[in-house]
Amino acid sequence: MxxxxxxxxxxxxxxxxxxxxxxxxxxxxxxxxxxxxxxxxxxxxxxxxxxxxxxxxxxxxxxxxxxxxxxxxxxxxxxxxxxxxxGRVLDSFSPRGAPVPDNVLSDVVTLMDQLVRIPQEMAPDVPDHWPASGDSSGFGHLLASLTRDVHATYRQEYREAFAELGIPADPLAVVEPRWDSLTSRPFAVLHADLHRKNMIVTDGATWFLDWELALWGDPMYEIGIHFHKMDYPEEQRDAVFKRWRDLLPARFTAGPVNDLDLYMAHERIKSAIVDTVRYSKQLAAAARPEREFLMGRLAKKVNAARELWGLRRDLSPERVADALAPWREGWSWTS
The missing domain is CATH 3.30.200.20 (Phosphorylase Kinase; domain 1)
Known part of the structure; x- marks a missing residue:
């Protein structure tokens, strides 16, 4: 064959x-x-x-x-x-919000340690416009520029939906001034998409899939986007962060927790925008149980961003469904 x-x-x-x-x-x-x-x-x-x-x-x-x-x-x-x-996809037996087996936690931190030890000359080339190693502020601005572009692309089509969900006209204004305060850390290869559906557990070992979003960048972003996508229980998140700081060379983990919080704040804002668009496109073909799942999940994502924008975290799945009415093609929340 x-x-x-x-x-x-x-x-x-x-x-x-x-x-x-x-x-x-x-x-x-x-x-x-x-x-x-x-x-x-x-x-x-x-x-x-x-x-x-x-x-x-x-x-x-x-x-x-x-x-x-x-x-x-x-x-x-x-x-x-x-x-x-x-093997078994981690999400199939440990979904978002649930505790993760300790061996998986260890494997995740070990992977991050292995990645920062790859010499830059052994990684694929980066384009001339890419921030230089150590320019964490430049890296943060680069991430934000893509989020701004996505928002600008869909701002007109989703104008009413964004307004109903509380997404402001300038959603990144609350984080933009903070990028220049990031600590300088040497760059490393990042997976940048480490979540439960990209991990397969077999014979007590964790394999890591889907490397299409890998980046050369600030290792603090790796742990930040990982926390955002994994949705660990709080005590496990704290344990992973401690293991990460204990295992990796100190130069890759330097800086205050505020740096981690900034990356996570950006991901919450990005998720509110991106997933509003992505989930709206999935609604028409979804059966009722999946619709309810999507609306509940999107409500949680947008509420996390609303807190950053100074709004109450009171957005219900029903309000999300109403905001996305133009994409529902005839179904109602109760049908």
Whole structure:
């Protein structure tokens, strides 16, 4: 069987796991089961994209053991083939808000430590406009610029929805003055998308998937976006932060907790904007239980940002559904 034939079978497969940027299909091959990873052509890019995932995997493999092994890369048509990792997705037995097994916590911090030890010359190249290592303020401004662009892109179409949800005309004004106060830390390779659906646990070990959002940047951002997406119980978050500061070289973890809080505040604001758009597009095809899940989850995300904007955290799922009425195509909250 050729790689192109494998790709054809993946395209025709009924069962697939899809994120925002890729479709994943597990298939048998002459050399064992593999994961065929196909980019989604219509994906809205709402995250900073720096490197091609296959370049990241090839470069980090000598330093990070529990990442997918790259078997094949095709430019035309675009797809990758990874070895298939058997196991349980962390989210399937430890969903957001639930405690995480201690061995997973250790594996996460170990991964972050392994990443900061990759020399810059061994990472993929960065473009000339990218902030220099140590320019944490420049890195923060770069993240915020993408969030501003996303907001500007959808501001007119979602004007009424944003207003109903409490998203202000300048949603980043509350964090913008703080970027210049960030502590200078040397940059490192960041996964930048470490959450429960990107971790597979097998035989007591955690494997880390989906490296398409990997960045060269401030390690404090890695732990901040991880906390935002993992939604740990508070005591576990504190334990992970302590382990992180104890294990990593001090120069990568230097600075006050205010730096961590700033990155997390930015992610809350970004999530309120981005997920309002993303969830609205999922509503029409969603069955009632999924609709209720989406509206409940979006209410929680927007409420977290509303607190930063000086608003009450009183947004209900029903109010979210009303705000997204133009995208509901005829269904009501009770139907």
């Amino acid at each position: 050729t790689w192109l034939e494998l790709y054809g079978r993946a395209l025709a497969a009924d069962e697939a796991a899809a994120g925002y940027y890729n479709r994943n299909v597990g298939l048998p091959s002459p050399n064992g089961k593999v994961n065929v990873r196909i980019p989604l052509e219509a994906a809205d890019v709402m995250d900073v994209r720096l490197w091609r995932e296959e370049d990241v995997l090839a470069r980090i493999r000598p330093y990070v053991a529990r990442v997918p092994e790259l078997r094949h890369v095709s430019e035309d048509p675009p797809f990758q083939v990874h070895h298939f990792i058997e």
